[in-house]
Amino acid sequence: xxxxxxxxxxxxxxxxxxxxxxxxxxxxxxxxxxxxxxxxxxxxxxxxxxxxxxxxxxxxxxxxxxxxxxxxxxxxxxxxxxxxxxxxxxxxxxxxxxxxxxxxxxxxxxxxxxxxxxxxxxxxxxxxxxxxxxxxxxxxxxxxxxxxxxxxxxxxxxxxxxxxxxxxxxxxxxxxxxxxxxxxxxxxxxxxxxxxxxxxxxxxxxxxxxxxxxxxxxxxxxxxxxxxxxxxxxxxxx
Numbered sequence: 001x002x003x004x005x006x007x008x009x010x011x012x013x014x015x016x017x018x019x020x021x022x023x024x025x026x027x028x029x030x031x032x033x034x035x036x037x038x039x040x041x042x043x044x045x046x047x048x049x050x051x052x053x054x055x056x057x058x059x060x061x062x063x064x065x066x067x068x069x070x071x072x073x074x075x076x077x078x079x080x081x082x083x084x085x086x087x088x089x090x091x092x093x094x095x096x097x098x099x100x101x102x103x104x105x106x107x108x109x110x111x112x113x114x115x116x117x118x119x120x121x122x123x124x125x126x127x128x129x130x131x132x133x134x135x136x137x138x139x140x141x142x143x144x145x146x147x148x149x150x151x152x153x154x155x156x157x158x159x160x161x162x163x164x165x166x167x168x169x170x171x172x173x174x175x176x177x178x179x180x181x182x183x184x185x186x187x188x189x190x191x192x193x194x195x196x197x198x199x200x201x202x203x204x205x206x207x208x209x210x211x212x213x214x215x216x217x218x219x220x221x222x223x224x225x226x227x228x229x230x231x232x233x234x235x236x237x238x
Contacts, residue, residue: 024113032113040099043120047092047127054131069135075224076138084130091130095123139225142168146176152219152233153178153190162192164231191215191234207237214238 056065058078070076098119102112128136137143149172153160159181162169172178172192181188191210206217215234222230 027113035113036102036116039117039120040103043117043124044095044099046124047095047120050124050127050131051088051092054127057135073135073139073225076135079134081134084133088127088130091123091126095119139223141175142171142223143175145221145223145231146172146174146178148221149178149192149219149231149233150176158190159188160190160192160233161188162194164192164194168194189236191236193232193234195230195232196228208234210234 052062053065053069056062057069058080060066099116102116106112157177157179159179161181164172169180173180178192208215208217214237216237217232218235219233220230
C-alpha cells in the first residue's frame, strides 16, 4: 500500500542528511542570517506559547486558553512535577544563552547555519516531553481503557478475541495485561469489539451473534478525548 511504499524510503534519510550537511559551507551569509532570524522568531514564539498554555492548564489563567486545553482532554487533572519544570526551565534558559551567543559573537563555525534551528526544535520537543507529557498521555494513551477492560475479566485470565488493530492490541496487552487470542486458539470466551459512534445499530446491541455463538455486552468505553472511537467487551453466553 501507499504507507509501505513510503516506509521503504526511510533508510535513505540518514544518507540524505549527511549529503545535505556538505551544502552548509556553500550557504551565503544572507541566507544564513535569514534562517537564523526565522528560527529565532518562530521557535521562540512556539516555546513561549507552550509555556503560556502550560501555565493556563495549571492555574486556569488565561481562562480561555485553559478552557481550550481542557476541552481537548475532558476530565484531565493537572499535576505539578518540580523536576520536569526545572528541566524545562533550564532548557529555556539554555535557548536564550544560545541565541545571545549566536547573534552577539557570530562565530565562524561550519554548523552556525543550523545551530539555532536545531536548538529551537530541540527546545520545543523537550518542553512538550516535560510540561505536556501527562496531558498527551491522557489524550492519546490507551492505559485507562486497558485497565477498565482488565477489571471486567475474571481473575483467572481467559483469552480475548478482538478485531482491534496491532497498535491498540499491543497497548492493551502492555497496560492491562489482556491475554489476546493466539493463532492456535480460536475459541475465546470474551470478544473485544472496536467500533465508532457511527457503528451500525446491530453492533451497538447488548447481545450479538458471532460465529454461530451468542455474546452479551458487559462493558463499553472509550478514551475521554476520543468522541468517535468505541470499545465494547462481550462475553460468550452460548
